[in-house]
Amino acid sequence: MTERRLERSAVHRGDLILVNAQLPFAGPEEQDRVRLDANVMLARRAAEPLRRLVRALGGWSVLVPVSGWRSQREQQEIYESSLRQNGRAFTEPFVALPGHSEHQTGLAIDLGQAGPDLDFICPDFPYCGICQKFRRRAADYGFVERYRAGKESVTGIAHEPWHFRYVGRPMRRL
Numbered sequence: 302m303t304e305r306r307l308e309r310s311a312v313h314r315g316d317l318i319l320v321n322a323q324l325p326f327a328g329p330e331e332q333d334r335v336r337l338d339a340n341v342m343l344a345r346r347a348a349e350p351l352r353r354l355v356r357a358l359g360g361w362s363v364l365v366p367v368s369g370w371r372s373q374r375e376q377q378e379i380y381e382s383s384l385r386q387n388g389r390a391f392t393e394p395f396v397a398l399p400g401h402s403e404h405q406t407g408l409a410i411d412l413g414q415a416g417p418d419l420d421f422i423c424p425d426f427p428y429c430g431i432c433q434k435f436r437r438r439a440a441d442y443g444f445v446e447r448y449r450a451g452k453e454s455v456t457g458i459a460h461e462p463w464h465f466r467y468v469g470r471p472m473r474r475l
């Protein structure tokens with residue numbers, strides 16, 4: 302793997318924007334958003350390659366966009382409702398604090414495999430079948446699986462097989 306050094310300010314903008322427990326999303330709110338379905342929006346530059354990839358795999362009948370761009374208020378509502386319904390021990394590893402979610406950038410998407418009872422916080426996205434085909438090709442379309450197993454101490458987030466982050470295509474060869 303090639304190491305690439307970026308200016309410190311690069312972590313706050315562009316396709317490589319970094320948002321985590323230590324680094325809040327500082328805005329501005331992504332304005333160029335498009336709808337993937339009635340409830341899910343994504344930054345246009347991420348939505349277009351995502352649509353191409355999903356189309357190549359058979360379309361949105363098998364894969365479901367569960368959650369994309371979130372406003373600060375929406376993140377707050379998701380966090381609070383999960384706290385109420387699921388408790389702190391479940392919520393903290395899976396739901397970022399308001400202001401600290403990658404979803405606020407418009408470049409993160411949670412995907413589920415179509416089926417009954419799809420969970421909003423932890424949708425089913427197994428390492429087999431159509432989901433694994435998506436995963437294998439994702440980097441060609443500028444997406445990475447963001448929160449992998451065994452990396453919890455680095456990312457601060459539990460293993461989330463359903464969460465993909467658009468990092469742009471130039472990064473795929475690094």
Ligand SMILES: [Zn+2]
Nearest residue numbers: 409410411464
């Ligand atoms: Zn997510």
